[in-house]
Amino acid sequence: MDYNDQMKNRVKRIEGQLRGILKMMEENKDCKEVITQLSASRTAIDRTIGLIVSSNLVECVREAEKNGEKTEELVKEAVNLLVRSR
Secondary structure, eight states, rough: OOOOOHHHHHHHHHEEEHHHHHHHHHOOHHHHHHHHHHHHHHHHHHHHHHHHHHHHHHHHHHHHHTOOOOOOOHHHHHHHHHHHHH
8 A cells, every 4th residue: 555645744734733742741740731632632542543544545445457357355345444443
């Protein structure tokens, strides 16, 4: 799978968010602020997972169809990946 710049940039933003959270903890910021940022990071990670799984699924389905293969198992596998990520 090719990971495009959009995917990589999302992960870089998440990395920055996590560094910011660590700094907040080191500065003893309020618990609510830290939890808010952790929640935002988790949401960003979940969306990135969804983007990667869906992009990979599209690639796999196209390849399977080109080869005359069934795509049902690929879809099930993608759904299982998303379910496990939560």
